[in-house]
Amino acid sequence: MEVFPYKEYDGLGLAELIKSKQVKPIEVLQEAIKQIEKQNPSLNAVINKMYDHAENSLGSINYDSPFAAVPMLLKDITQEIAGEKITSGSKSLQGYTAKDDSAYVAKARETGVVFVGQTNVPEFALMGTTEPAFYGPTRNPWNMNHTPGGSSGGSAAAVASGMVPIAGANDGGGSIRIPAAYCGLFGIKPSRGRTPAGPIFGRHWQGASVDHVLTRTVRDSAAMLDELHGYEKAAAFHARSFEGTYLKICQAPLERKLKIAYTIASPIGTKVDAECKLAVNKAAALLESLGHFVEEKEAPVDGSKIAKSYLTMYFGEVAATLASLESVLGRKAKMTDVEPTTWLLGLLGKVSSAEEFVLAIREWDKAAIAMEAFHETYDLYLTPATACPPAIIGELEPSSSEKFLIKTVGSLGLGSLLKKSGIIDQIAENSLKRTPFTQLANLTGQPAMSVPLHLTPDGLPIGVQLIAGRGGEDLLFQLAGQLEQTESWLDVKENPLFSR
Missing domain, CATH: 3.90.1300.10 (Amidase signature (AS) domain)
Incomplete structure (x- = not known):
């Protein structure tokens, strides 16, 4: 009681x-x-x-x-x-x-x-x-x-x-x-x-x-x-x-x-x-x-550019996180140390250039300036918080074939090939379409x-x-x-x- x-x-x-x-x-x-x-x-x-x-x-x-x-x-x-x-x-x-x-x-x-x-x-x-x-x-x-x-x-x-x-x-x-x-x-x-x-x-x-x-x-x-x-x-x-x-x-x-x-x-x-x-x-x-x-x-920003610039940072931060694990593990991180999707995101970060990273941050600044002008007219901007109701547990897990692809790409370190394939656009849509x-x-x-x-x-x-x-x-x-x-x-x- x-x-x-x-x-x-x-x-x-x-x-x-x-x-x-x-x-x-x-x-x-x-x-x-x-x-x-x-x-x-x-x-x-x-x-x-x-x-x-x-x-x-x-x-x-x-x-x-x-x-x-x-x-x-x-x-x-x-x-x-x-x-x-x-x-x-x-x-x-x-x-x-x-x-x-x-x-x-x-x-x-x-x-x-x-x-x-x-x-x-x-x-x-x-x-x-x-x-x-x-x-x-x-x-x-x-x-x-x-x-x-x-x-x-x-x-x-x-x-x-x-x-x-x-x-x-x-x-x-x-x-x-x-x-x-x-x-x-x-x-x-x-x-x-x-x-x-x-x-x-x-x-x-x-x-x-x-x-x-x-x-x-x-x-x-x-x-x-x-x-x-x-x-x-x-x-x-x-x-x-x-x-x-x-x-x-x-x-x-x-x-x-x-x-x-x-x-x-x-x-x-x-x-x-x-x-x-x-x-x-x-x-x-x-x-x-x-x-x-x-x-x-609608807000005066290019949503696709925002998504891509966000993911450029996201990939880079994952790559940096994996690199920083060396100080904790006493060795370089291996694919088996983290979840397969994490490793894949890190690979994409490794093959993103400094030029791409800087251009991404510039998109942030462009959007910030555009939104400041927007708020000179509008006090607030109302949107859905998410595009979907809560997913069922396990619903968003990669399929067996996707897991196999991730494992194969990850083990072979094929980040550059993956990037050239255009999969980043697909990742952008899949990872952000619910939110x-x-x-x-x-x-x-x-x-x-x-x-x-x-x-x-x-x-x-x-x-x-x-x-x-x-x-x-x-x-x-x-x-x-x-x-x-x-x-x-x-x-x-x-x-x-x-x-x-």
Whole structure:
């Protein structure tokens, strides 16, 4: 029997109970552990439990901090805790232990949270589903036959099932927004340079990837960003400052009506599921009912060029990751050290030229300039968060013939031949056709959020995405706060596992 209704409270709510001495910190931690132990065997969301670490940290917390003694999970990539293992979802790193706290972890710790474990990710956070060979798939609390998305799928499943109210996440191509969309959560990717990237690196994925959290409530996300953002000496990028607090702005009424452009068309010309189109059309109607001006208008960017420039970076980063494994393994990485698809992506990175890489980054800048001009007319840009509902677990696994081809190409090192074959265009379509909408904001550095406004007839959440101009998190939070008060906002407590 639970000591108090733990799942009824978001992170700030739990912190308030603790500060007012209605519950003890250890009682909150014990409830979180109880939920993880109850839910995780079914969901496979948490792959490293840190219960002793969490309990030991209770004595060193500043109980005036906003999330004092609130249980939080971290993502098993980049969010490193000194002395704890971090594997990035790969067997190649199963023996690796972090030497220092990441800057993100150090900042998050200052908010008062206690870290109770790490969440499952696809190998090196490369996929939009969370099905690593090393740990096995994470399942969606709304329907365990389906994926929670990726790469922050473990964090999303943990929050959506009520294990913890808040979990670490990062987003290099949609990895906060995709799982938020699939699990009925709120997820915002901040502007480039808004959250910490150091201390070892000043950027992740050339600035495309940023860290934040997944939450059930808008206010938890806003309050955490208030604490995470600020100057960091290691950072290669810095977002423009915001005078005020995101927590206050998300609870403040909008003082003006917004002009919002929207589209239901895939930027790479692929199919968009009817339910995802319906989600956007419903959202557009809701926004109009709230008094905002909504107009169908596509962004002034070349979607195909954006996709290709994203993949050029993606391939290069995988190749660099495989090269960096030498310092951990004490030898060069072999194909058997990683999943076949990872090895194939690395091969494509090795045969991409420096010229191609520079031209790709220039496309990012062109798109950023075009979007800044776009936002001189439109406050926000509304799109589907994803082009399809959550896939069935295993549905996106390569077929037997594809696995044979990957293994053959990988073992022979035929990256150049593969590139000349035109397969990169095919990879671009296959890998992005389910999630073609999220990469734009990563490459331009804009903030973007997924909000839970639609449930399919099968009972699966589908989020919609809203993108603001660079540095415009305040506007996103303010609108999210308004939408959260409507009946259209999906209640994550409705999923089957939350009430368990």
